[in-house]
Amino acid sequence: MSVADASIRHVTQPSRAFPICTADVVCPHCGVFSAFEGPAAGNYAVVLCLRCDKGIMIESDNLRLGTGQKLVDYYPKKSPTVDPFVPKDIAEDYLEAQRCFLVGAWHGCAVMARRCMHSVAEHFTAAGKDLYEQIEDLKQKQIITPVLSEQAQHVRVLGKHGAHPYDTRHNELKDLGIDDAQSALEFCEYIFDQVFIQPEKIKASKTRLASPQN
Numbered sequence: 001m002s003v004a005d006a007s008i009r010h011v012t013q014p015s016r017a018f019p020i021c022t023a024d025v026v027c028p029h030c031g032v033f034s035a036f037e038g039p040a041a042g043n044y045a046v047v048l049c050l051r052c053d054k055g056i057m058i059e060s061d062n063l064r065l066g067t068g069q070k071l072v073d074y075y076p077k078k079s080p081t082v083d084p085f086v087p088k089d090i091a092e093d094y095l096e097a098q099r100c101f102l103v104g105a106w107h108g109c110a111v112m113a114r115r116c117m118h119s120v121a122e123h124f125t126a127a128g129k130d131l132y133e134q135i136e137d138l139k140q141k142q143i144i145t146p147v148l149s150e151q152a153q154h155v156r157v158l159g160k161h162g163a164h165p166y167d168t169r170h171n172e173l174k175d176l177g178i179d180d181a182q183s184a185l186e187f188c189e190y191i192f193d194q195v196f197i198q199p200e201k202i203k204a205s206k207t208r209l210a211s212p213q214n
């Protein structure tokens, strides 16, 4: 792919040393939370994944020398994917959550992740007057583990922050950033894995074992 209104003039060894930026990002190429390293210029750095050696561009408000600068965004991101064992309506919501993430819509991403949790609760006909109670019900029925229920509750809270600038007592809710949106997506993945994907893998393995040997 190339763009018509921009061109690379040439690539040479720099005559001056650029500051080297190191960062930790979920690598869009190998999919692993990995260390990255590469030269910084202005608010941007082009860094390589130390696991798969592929590059990404990261953006910060102020890439000055030192540690602890906030990562504002990075490119490219992982393309939206969902396991085929996730039921279609939930899968569509999850793909939309990922599309929000891709365009930096952190609040939209969290709201869609919360919608996924609600759909999971409905899928298992969880009892309760609200999503909090439904998630607790899924834990009671051992459909999800205590750790997963905590993650599901956290996605519920992130979604609330995504949807509302104030809570019911009119306290201002904190704005969400890239890390919050990333957590919302990750927690959805863990929950899908336990409730939809692993049961199918167990079933498939048992079927293989039961089928006659060739």
Ligand SMILES: [Zn+2]
Residues within 6 Å of the ligand: 027, 028, 029, 030, 031, 032, 034, 049, 050, 051, 052, 053, 054
């Ligand atoms: Zn990588």
